[in-house]
Structures are given as structure tokens and as C-alpha cells.
Amino acid sequence: MENDRPRVRGLAARAGGWSARHRWAAVGIWVLFVVLAMGLGSAAGRVDVNESDQLKGETHTAARIIEDAGIERPASETVLIQAKDGTTTATDAGFRAAVGDVVRAVRETGRVTAVTSPYDTKTISKDGRSALVQFEMRGDADTAGDRVEPVLKVVEGVQQKHGSLRIEEIGGASMQKQYADAFGDDFQQAEYSAVPVALGILLIAFGALVAALLPVALAITAIMATMGLMGIVSHVQPMSDTANSVMLLVGMAVGVDYCLFYLRREREERAAGRDASTALRIAAATSGRAIIVSGVTVCVAMAGMLFTGLAEFEAMGLASLMVVAVAMVGSVTVLPALLSLLGERVEKGRIPFLRRRAGRGNGNGDGGSRFWTAVLRRVLARPVVSVAVAAGALLAVAAPALGMKTSQLTLDQEFGDSLPIVQTYNRVNEAFPGGSEPAQVVVEAKDIEAPEVRAALARFKEEAVSSGASRGPVDVKLYRAQNVAFVSVPLVGGSDFDKAGKSLEKLRDEVRPATLGKVEGLRAPVTGQVAGSRDFNDQLVGSVVPVFAFVVVFAFLLMLLSFRSLTVAITSIVLNLLSVGAAYGILVAVFQHGWGASLVGAQGVGAIVTWLPLFLFVILFGLSMDYHVFVVSRIREARLRGRSTKEAIQHGVVTTAGVVTSAAVIMVAVFAIFGTLSMQSMKQMGVGLAAAVLIDATVIRGVLLPAVMALLGERNWYLPRWLHRLPDLTHDEVAEAVAAPPGPREHERLKV
Numbered sequence: 001m002e003n004d005r006p007r008v009r010g011l012a013a014r015a016g017g018w019s020a021r022h023r024w025a026a027v028g029i030w031v032l033f034v035v036l037a038m039g040l041g042s043a044a045g046r047v048d049v050n051e052s053d054q055l056k057g058e059t060h061t062a063a064r065i066i067e068d069a070g071i072e073r074p075a076s077e078t079v080l081i082q083a084k085d086g087t088t089t090a091t092d093a094g095f096r097a098a099v100g101d102v103v104r105a106v107r108e109t110g111r112v113t114a115v116t117s118p119y120d121t122k123t124i125s126k127d128g129r130s131a132l133v134q135f136e137m138r139g140d141a142d143t144a145g146d147r148v149e150p151v152l153k154v155v156e157g158v159q160q161k162h163g164s165l166r167i168e169e170i171g172g173a174s175m176q177k178q179y180a181d182a183f184g185d186d187f188q189q190a191e192y193s194a195v196p197v198a199l200g201i202l203l204i205a206f207g208a209l210v211a212a213l214l215p216v217a218l219a220i221t222a223i224m225a226t227m228g229l230m231g232i233v234s235h236v237q238p239m240s241d242t243a244n245s246v247m248l249l250v251g252m253a254v255g256v257d258y259c260l261f262y263l264r265r266e267r268e269e270r271a272a273g274r275d276a277s278t279a280l281r282i283a284a285a286t287s288g289r290a291i292i293v294s295g296v297t298v299c300v301a302m303a304g305m306l307f308t309g310l311a312e313f314e315a316m317g318l319a320s321l322m323v324v325a326v327a328m329v330g331s332v333t334v335l336p337a338l339l340s341l342l343g344e345r346v347e348k349g350r351i352p353f354l355r356r357r358a359g360r361g362n363g364n365g366d367g368g369s370r371f372w373t374a375v376l377r378r379v380l381a382r383p384v385v386s387v388a389v390a391a392g393a394l395l396a397v398a399a400p401a402l403g404m405k406t407s408q409l410t411l412d413q414e415f416g417d418s419l420p421i422v423q424t425y426n427r428v429n430e431a432f433p434g435g436s437e438p439a440q441v442v443v444e445a446k447d448i449e450a451p452e453v454r455a456a457l458a459r460f461k462e463e464a465v466s467s468g469a470s471r472g473p474v475d476v477k478l479y480r481a482q483n484v485a486f487v488s489v490p491l492v493g494g495s496d497f498d499k500a501g502k503s504l505e506k507l508r509d510e511v512r513p514a515t516l517g518k519v520e521g522l523r524a525p526v527t528g529q530v531a532g533s534r535d536f537n538d539q540l541v542g543s544v545v546p547v548f549a550f551v552v553v554f555a556f557l558l559m560l561l562s563f564r565s566l567t568v569a570i571t572s573i574v575l576n577l578l579s580v581g582a583a584y585g586i587l588v589a590v591f592q593h594g595w596g597a598s599l600v601g602a603q604g605v606g607a608i609v610t611w612l613p614l615f616l617f618v619i620l621f622g623l624s625m626d627y628h629v630f631v632v633s634r635i636r637e638a639r640l641r642g643r644s645t646k647e648a649i650q651h652g653v654v655t656t657a658g659v660v661t662s663a664a665v666i667m668v669a670v671f672a673i674f675g676t677l678s679m680q681s682m683k684q685m686g687v688g689l690a691a692a693v694l695i696d697a698t699v700i701r702g703v704l705l706p707a708v709m710a711l712l713g714e715r716n717w718y719l720p721r722w723l724h725r726l727p728d729l730t731h732d733e734v735a736e737a738v739a740a741p742p743g744p745r746e747h748e749r750l751k752v
Contacts, residue, residue, distance in 0.1 A: 012292050012332050016284025019337040020277070026337035030330060034225040041228030049238040049311045056309055057535035058508070062442040062527035069444075069482035074113070074136040075144035077171030079106070079155055080428050081118075082130040084166055089128040090118065098162040102133045105154040111147055113138055122473050123432070130431035137173045145176025152177070168424040178421045194252050194670045195220070201669060202256070205662035206263075209349025214263060214338060218330050219255025223248055226323040233318065243315035250619070251323035252670055254298065257626055257663040258331035262287045264659040266339055267346075276343055280336055286637060287630075288332045293562045294629040295328030297555055301622030304551040308543040308614070310536070317618070324622075372657035372702060376650050379707050386707035390699055394582045397695075401584035405592055407607040408533040414680050432490060439504060439528040441487035441512070446521050448483040453519055457485065460515040464489050469506040491530055500530045537610055544614060551621055552577075559629075561727055567718050568632055571708055576624045579700050580617055583692030587612070591684055600675060600687055609681040612688065620692045626663070627701050631656050635709065636717075645713050649706045657702070664697030 019026035050067075066073065079102050081095065088095060099117060107115045118124050118131035125131070137144040137151075152169055159167040195216060202212035226247055230239050265287040269279035302324060305317025339346060379386040411425045441460070445453045461474040475488040489507060493499025508526050516524040552573055559569040589595045591605045635652030639645060668690045675686030709716050 010285060010289050012288030013281070013285040015332045016288050016336040017281060019333050019335075020280050020284075020340040023337035023340045026334055027341070030221070030334035030337075034221050034228075037225040037228035037232075039228070041231030044231045044235060046231045047234040047238045049240045049315055055311075055532060055535045056539055058525035059527045059532045059535045061523070062440070062525040065442050065444050065484065065523065065525070069479065069484050071479055071482060071484065073141060074138070075141040075148075075172035075176075076134065076136050077112070077148070077151070077169060077173055078428065079133040079167065079169045080130060080424060080431070081133065082166040082168075082427060082431065084164060086129075088164065090124045090131045091128065094162070095131070095165065098158065098165050098167065099131060099133060101158045101161065102155065102167065105158055106133070106135055106151055109150045109154055111138055111151055112136060121475070125431040127431075130427075132428070132432065137171075141172060144173035145180060148173035148177050166427075168420075168427070170421055170424045170428060175421060178419055193673055194248075197669045197673065198252060198256050198666050201662060201666050202260070203351060205260070205658070206267075207351050208347045209351070210342065211263060211267070211346050214335070214346070215256040215259030218259050218335060219252050219327065222255045222323060222327040222330050223251040226251060226319065226326050229322050229326070230319055233322070237314060237318050238311060239315045239319060240312055242312060243319040246316045247319035247323045249670065249674065250302075250320045250623075251327060253623065253667045254295070254324050254626065255327040255330075256666050258291045258295070258327055259335055260659055260663050260666075261291060261630055262331055262335055263339070263346075264662075268655070276340075280339055283339075284332070284336055286633065288336075290630045290633040291328055291331050293558070293633070294626050295324055295331075297558050297625040297629065298324045298622035299328075300554045300558060301551050301618055301625070304547045304618045305615075307546045307550055309539055310543070313611070313615070316615070320619070373650075373654050375702060376653055376706060379703055380646060380650060380710050383707040383710040386703055387711065390704040390707065391578070394578050394695070394699060394704075398578070398581035398585040400588040400593065401581060403592075404584060404588050404613065405607050406537075406610045406613065408536070409605070409607065409609050409680055413605050413607070415678065437529040438488040438490040439507060439526055439531055441489060441507075441516075441524050441526050443485040443487060443516065444523045445483055445485075445519065448478060448480060448485055453522065456516050456519045456522070457487065460487065460511060463511045463515050464507060467506055467511050468492060469503040469511060493530075501534055504530050504534060533610075540610060540614060547614060547618065551618060555621065555625065560723075562629070563632065563636060564719050564726075565717050566720060566723065567712060567716050571705075571712075572625070572628050572632070575628065575700050575705060575708075576621050578704075579624050579692055579696045580620050582695050583616060583620060583688050584613065586691045587616075587684060587688045590687065591680070600683060601678075602680060602683060602687075605680050605684075609684055612681070612684055615685070616688050616692070619689065620696075623667070623693065624696050624700075627660050627697055628705070631660065631701050631705065639717070645716060646710055649709050653702065653706050660697050660701060664693055667693045 050063075081090075081098050081102065083089065083095065090096075090099075096119075099119070103115055103117055106112050112135045115135040116123075116133070118133060121132075121134065123132040123134065137148060139147060152174060155167060155169045159165075198219075199212055199216050202215060203209065206212050227244070230244070230247070233239070262283055266279050266283035269282045270276065274282065299321045302317050302321040305313045305320075308314065308317075412422050415422055443453075443457065447453065457476055461476065464470045464474050465472045470489045470491060472490065474490075477486045477488075479485065491500045491503040491507070493501070493503050504526065512524055512526070516522055555576075556569050556573050559572045560566060563569065587608055590597050590600065591602050592607055594602075594606075597605070631652055634656050635648050638648035638651040641648075643651060671686050671689035671693065673686065674682050675690060677683055677686065
């Protein structure tokens, strides 16, 4: 009998077969890998992205100058003292007393340094009703939020003493603390809730506790291993908390999906009457191969982020790539070993009322969703109408994306009125346009006290105001030992990034060349929030074409090599682009135009956060391949068994409908959790991902894909003769599942 068995050539089939035969070894190796990865990662420690690595351009140059000079920039804080009525001014005795009380109170905490009075620094608003007390927090700026509470309390005490005035604190440290208090547990709760949500959906899908726990357990161990690997890799490519959150999101989605694909196929084959060993072998040769093709394609898509040149994107791309690779390897190695160990015990913990639903199957491989069977019957009966309606609907949904406006979200756009500090931020910007987040010119010279340098700095201060880029005051702080100076320039436009951006351009392109640019050997990059936003946008826009080209071209090549069909490769790219376009359209409609914004708590945003379109493209293009590869693999398998293309399409879509639906519901649920967060950028990411996956699993895979394939007929398997020399990665492993495999002539016809 062994000699009668067809020769298995595919990597997935070989890996699954070995794991099933050496199940304890496979499980032991996986556990050892996870433990070693976590241990080594913990020992190595994680290196996070630092400020000088965040961006290129002037922002990067400024950060490098500061870092090379060894200057530690403390977290700066500001206390706004503002009259509530229209008669009190900064010259009144009560106002002066309040300023004195604030200066004295914050200084006595011992937590601050460089406390300045507005009467010395001239930080009094033009209308005379507002003034700023400024100081710096002692210690590391990154942890200043942990030490600012005593300062906030004494400021609150002064406020209670002077009820006729508004006395509020804002700054890097106080904003850190308010964010941590308001949203510190937000991400953790979202991350933790993803596990029970996925488990609940899997219980419904499988109807058995053990079967539902397997995908969740594998996804969690893949995430744990990747966390360790991130620590090791961070010494080459620094990581970040954002990369960690994205890794967890992607890891939970693909980890559960891959196991779901594999496990459902194994159960389906057993329900068809095959013994456990044969069922496992078939699952390895079919779903295992689909997982590898899908995983490699997703990894390629994630690698697209490495072309942005943005440290945060590079970290997210590498972390996502690693977790997908780990989940893929685990799915085709340790999962078959666990299934072999468990045998029939995988059905333990049956949920009575879900028994019939989960165990449904007719024994011949055609069992599937009644709903999708009915849909497919109508789609395949009228493929032209189906393509026109589905494609027309998706293009209509995508249409708003043509007017997409991207922007760095301001504080009030990001958080709305949910944080008290947002109101303080707005009041400071209204009274002192650009004052709360001034531009910083980092001046480096051979001798910072040389007469020509001092003269250039003086001219720069004058020109910055006279040019209209700033209303002042322009402050200069010298670091004589390092030959560096910091020039703070409040930009006209304040928190309005468009207006402040014009002021920044004037400062960079006109004022600086006419003053500081006259001194030989002097460097004066302009940094700050507005400058960082501008540099980020410029770099992001410059990376769009190479990232899009890399992802699309390599995904096309992978599909071409994996299915040996030019048609399948082209249609996969077109359908994925349509899915991404629909997601963009929904984002613009909801968050920019406000259609249905109240349903997701997104009123008044008016723009899409700058980094999201490129991020969504890479993530969605990769994840969409999951469903496409799985469905087309099943269609191709049925075609190789000898069915007609139309029959193969119906068989492939109907038999995968259950698993694709379950996988999509899990992804949508996990992504939707992030859509409930208070930060608008995270809300946009969650809504965009959830909407795209839902569209992809229903309209694209359930209607448009089968309709297009039905119209193409035998042309679905077209491969020009001049492409026959390409490597053959098809590994026609479906012979394991076929009683009478197709003959050589049929096989050759499918490849032409």
C-alpha cells in the first residue's frame, strides 16, 4: 500500500507528515523555540526607536546634533494664568499675586528647574489677559509624566486660592500623565479582549472547546515568541510600543486564521469518512500549502513598510512580518502534531446546541453553507450581472476616496473634548499663537559665541518676527560648552498645521538663509511639532510609489508562481486593490465627511490621519491574500480532480464559505475593538481594517471572485508558453485527496 501512495513533493505536506510521525518532538521543539525566543529577548532587552531615528530630513539632523552634543532636553511645562472676565489684566495686583504664588509653589516642589515669570520673559498675551509661567521638569523627559503629579497638585491649589482666574498646567510631562490616566489601559483592554472574542467565535464555529482553544493557543504562543524575537532584532532595527500593538493585532488575526483553515479541512476530511492519518495528510497537502502561500505573500506585503524610511513604519513592518512567519511555521508544524496527539479528543468539550451545526457535512466534500450555496447559484447563473452590480457597488463605495484629505491630527481632533488638557491647549494657542509648540532651530557652530554667530542669531530673531513667520517672543538658549544654541520660534498659525506650515516654510526658506545661512560652517536645522509633521509627510509621500510598486509586483509574482496562472495573478491584484479602495472610501465618508460618524464617535475630525492610507494598504493587501489564496486553492484543487471550472468554482467557494466567514468574523471583531478606542487615529485604523475585511470576505470572495472566474472559464488557468520556464511551486499535492488523479494530458491542459 505504501508504494501505491502518490509521492508528496510539497513543503507543507512534508512538514505535516514529519510532525504527525514525530509529534512529541514537534511539540517539544515548538515549546523550546517559544521559551528560548522569550528568554533571549528578555535578556537582550528591547531597543526602542529614538528621536533621531524617527525621521529623516531636518528633524533627523536636529535630533542628531542634540544627541551628539550629549544635551538632555528636559520636559518643559507651562502654567496658563488667564482672566475669566474682560476687565482683569496681567498688571492687576490680584493677577500678579497669582503669578507669584504659581512661581513659588512649583519651585518649592523640588521637582522643577528654570522657573520663569511672565514679567521677565514677556510671555503676556497681546490683550493682557493671559500670561505663561514656564519651567522644566528635573530628570529624564521620557519619564517626566511619572513625577509631575506633585506639581499638578500645587497648581490646582493655587487655582482654588484664585477663583477669579483660570490657572491650568500644560506641557510634555502633564500631557504624558493625562494620556496615561485616560488611555493607559485602553490598549491593554483592547488587546486582552481580543482573545476571549476570538475564542467565543471559534466555539460557535467548531462547537467544541478543545478545537476552539487550539487556534487561540497557537496564536498566543506565536505572539509570545515574536515578542522575544523583537527584543533580539531591535538591536539592529529598533522597535516601539506601536509596533508591538500592531504585531499583536496581526498575530492574533493570522494566527487564528491559519489554524482555522487547517483544522477545518482536517475535520472535513474525517467527516467524509477518511481515517485520522489520511485526513491529517490531506489537510497538510492542501490547507497547509495554502497557508504557506498566503503567509509568504503577507510577509512580502508587510516588508513593503521597510521601504518608507520611517523608523516607526519599519518597526511595524518587521514586527508584523515576523509574527506572520512564526504563525505560518507553527500552523504547518506543531498544529498537525497536536492534532495527531489529540485524535478524536479534539472534539472534547462539545457544546450541545452547536453539535449539528459544527458537525455538518455530507461526506463527499460538497458540504457547505446553505446561504452561500443559494448566493452562488444566482451568481453563477448571471455572472455578467453579478460582476456589474458588485463592482459598481464597490466603486461607488470607493468614490469618496478620490477627495481624501490627510493630515496630522491636532490634539482636539485626536481626543475631542475627552481630555481637560485639550481645552488648555486650545486656550494657550488662542492667546499665544504657536506658543505652546514653537519651532526649534538647533544652531551648531564652531564657536557659538563668535561675534558673527551672535550677530546672525540677533538678525534671525528680528527677521523671524518682521517676516510674519512669528509674532514672538523668540527665545535663544545657549549651550556654550557644546557650541549649540536652541532658538524657540512661536509660529503664526499655532495648532493649525496648514497655517503653521506656511510660517515654517518662510522660516526655513527665507529667514534662515538670509541670516544664519551667511555664517560659514554653521548648521541650523528647524525642528519641532510642525516641522516634524512636515518632514514626516514629505517622506511618507515620497515612499508611496516604491511601497505600492514593491507590494503589488511581488504579490503578483508569488501568485503567478504559486498557481501557474497569469489570469489568477492578475485578478488577485485587481480584486485586492478594489477591496482597499472600498476601505479608503468608507474611511473618507465616515471620518472626513462625517457620514454616520456619530455611530463610531468620530464627529468633527474632518481628515484622515496622514500615516493611515499607506499603513492600511500594506496590511489589507497582505490579509486579503489569506482568503484569496484559500478559496482559489480549493477551486484549483477541485479543477484538478476533473470537475468543470464552473463546478469547481461552486465547490471551492461553498466549501470554504464557513471557514472564511468564521475567519472574517474573528478579524472584524478584533479590528472593531480598536475602533472603540478614544484616539481617533486608532479608531480610524480599526474601522478601516474591519470594513475592508468584511467587504473582502463577502462581496469580493463570495460574489465578485466567482463571477469573474465564471466569465473567464478555462482562461482562469492560462499561462503563456514563454512563462513555462518559471519555477513551478504548485506542488500538485491534491493527489492525496483524490481517488483517481487527473491524467498527464488533463494536467498539462490546466497549465496552458
